[in-house]
Amino acid sequence: MIIMKDIIRDGHPTLRKVAEEVAMPPSEEDKKILKSLLEYVINSQDEEIAQKYGLRPGIGLAAPQINVSKRMIAVHVEDEKGKLYSYALFNPKIVSHSVEKSYLKNGEGCLSVDEPHPGLVPRYARVTVKGYNMNGEEVKIRLKGLPAIAFQHEIDHLNGILFYDRIDQKNPFGPIEDGIAIEF
Template sequence: MITMKDIVREGHPSLRLPAKDVSLPASEEDKNILKSLMEYVQNSQDPEMAEKYGLRPGIGLAAPQINITKKMIAVHVRDKKGNLFSHALFNPKIISHSLEKSYLTAGEGCLSVDRVVPGFVPRHSRVTIKGTKMDGEEVKLRLRGLPAIVFQHEIDHLNGIMFYDHINEKDPFEIESGAVPIER
């Protein structure tokens, strides 16, 4: 089981390296890693489990965050209507996105960052993601709102990008013209 001690923090080299593709069909070892990423995000959202194991709540986790530079992410999040988006994917990538931008009004956070980083993170409002599930099935997800932001955040980890790299240094709270505010 992954706990906070397994999550590397900013400054760790794995967070800045481009991750490698996972060979498919996935090995048992890679499936177990992907499973453990999903278990963390689910356990961290369970108040009893989070307290018992000292887990910081998270809605997404990428393999580089546990010092494994392979393309694997797990996301477990609900949109504003309460629909659950729970996906553990190998080799996820954004295959298309909107020109329209959005941002989280509360800013973004990260399990690998132990400090609050003020500012808005501009993201695409809508994205289409392609990836492979644990059972080998290829999926295509069309996302908007919070789920779109979370998937972009996790896929950034696979490319060595941290969320604060997107924040405008000169004006952290600058809002791009026409950007859609997303409440958490």
């Protein structure tokens, strides 16, 4: 089981690397890593388990955050209607996106970033993501709202990008053109 001390922090070189593709079909080792990413996110949202193991709550985790520079992410989040998006993916890619933007009203956070970085993070309002599930089968997911933001945040990790890289440094709370504010 992944615990907080397994998650590397901002400043670690792995967080700034472009992660490598995972060979398909996935190895047993890669499947184990991917499964552990999803388990962490699910467990971190359970108050009792999170407290017992000292887990910081999260809605997503990428392999580079545990110092594994491979293209793997896990997301476990509900949309505004309560629909659960629980995915563990190898080699996820955004294959299409809206022109329209969205952002989290209170800004984003990250399990690898301890210090606050206030500001709005512009994201695409809608994305279509393709990747491979635990069995190596291709999956295509259409997302909007919070799930879309979570997937974009995690895919950024695979490209060595941290959320605060996207904040306008000159005007961190400046308006995001055509942006939809998302509550979280």
